[in-house]
Amino acid sequence: MNVVSHPELQGTQATSWSGARREPAPLLRAPLTPDELVGLELEPGTRDVAQRMLAHGASPDFTRLVLSEVLREGARGAYAIDAAAAVLARALPILPSPKRPRRHERPPLFAFVGPTGVGKTTALVKLGRKLREAGRRVVFASLDPVSLGSLERVGGLASDVDRGEIPLALVRTADDLKKLLRRSGSADAVLLDTPGLSPREDQRLDELAREVALCVAPCEPQVLLVLSAAAGRGALQLSTRAFAPFRPDGAVLTKLDETDEPGAAYEALVRARLPVAFLCDGQDARAHLLRPTGEALSELVLRGHLSGGVA
Numbered sequence: 406m407n408v409v410s411h412p413e414l415q416g417t418q419a420t421s422w423s424g425a426r427r428e429p430a431p432l433l434r435a436p437l438t439p440d441e442l443v444g445l446e447l448e449p450g451t452r453d454v455a456q457r458m459l460a461h462g463a464s465p466d467f468t469r470l471v472l473s474e475v476l477r478e479g480a481r482g483a484y485a486i487d488a489a490a491a492v493l494a495r496a497l498p499i500l501p502s503p504k505r506p507r508r509h510e511r512p513p514l515f516a517f518v519g520p521t522g523v524g525k526t527t528a529l530v531k532l533g534r535k536l537r538e539a540g541r542r543v544v545f546a547s548l549d550p551v552s553l554g555s556l557e558r559v560g561g562l563a564s565d566v567d568r569g570e571i572p573l574a575l576v577r578t579a580d581d582l583k584k585l586l587r588r589s590g591s592a593d594a595v596l597l598d599t600p601g602l603s604p605r606e607d608q609r610l611d612e613l614a615r616e617v618a619l620c621v622a623p624c625e626p627q628v629l630l631v632l633s634a635a636a637g638r639g640a641l642q643l644s645t646r647a648f649a650p651f652r653p654d655g656a657v658l659t660k661l662d663e664t665d666e667p668g669a670a671y672e673a674l675v676r677a678r679l680p681v682a683f684l685c686d687g688q689d690a691r692a693h694l695l696r697p698t699g700e701a702l703s704e705l706v707l708r709g710h711l712s713g714g715v716a
């Protein structure tokens with residue numbers, strides 16, 4: 406049997422299975438230019454900004470919004486990238502850290518919520534270690550046994566718990582949390598882990614949101630939505646919508662070391678109007694937790710990684 410090359414690859418007319426002749430497929434269209442993608446007439450400086458943003462995960466629509474502001478400010482040529490960095494630094498607020506409580510004040514509580522597999526527990530342990538290094542007295546708590554076991558296994562935390570250096574307990578209600586605080590003495594920071602859920606589990610998400618709201622009553626809560634910077638744009642948008650019942654105060658971006666397109670995560674936070682609290686750029690539970698700055702956030706979108714400007 407003779408092997409016949411596909412007619413469309415030869416540029417000749419082809420015959421369909423019904424015997425009717427059909428026209429050859431048109432040649433593929435050339436890729437869109439940055440100007441066409443964002444719908445703006447750009448010069449070299451702003452075109453460079455567009456190429457950078459698109460390459461690092463920003464959508465054409467979001468890129469157009471940033472460039473429109475840059476053009477409105479009259480920045481061109483070599484000044485365009487600095488103007489874009491300033492726009493990006495302003496667009497995503499940074500959540501202030503809770504202050505150390507004064508005597509008789511309720512301690513701050515960080516509740517980490519988010520989808521399964523985004524690194525909530527690891528990020529929580531990183532935060533606990535940072536706080537302890539700063540002299541804070543930290544209490545770890547969890548809403549379910551699985552998360553509690555995960556907490557103990559991450560970053561050698563179990564040995565600290567066994568030595569009595571870090572209180573750790575399962576809590577279900579506000580009374581459970583009050584008892585934990587009484588046992589731990591004068592704790593000035595509570596870190597609460599929660600079970601990871603699929604963004605499609607609407608009923609369970611609503612239930613967990615109510616559970617968290619009731620449990621954290623003895624403290625000054627700060628609910629943080631943990632998102633993976635390595636997730637796609639659709640998954641990020643789905644997660645920010647699904648976890649809206651928790652009314653998060655801000656967000657934690659993890660897995661920045663696993664992607665060169667963190668612009669999608671940055672954009673998702675801007676669109677969800679969620680300030681950013683912490684950045685995680687590695688798996689070491691004893692390190693790799695950073696406080697963001699405007700410079701660092703703009704670098705994520707324009708360079709695709711962190712190279713400085715973090716606290």
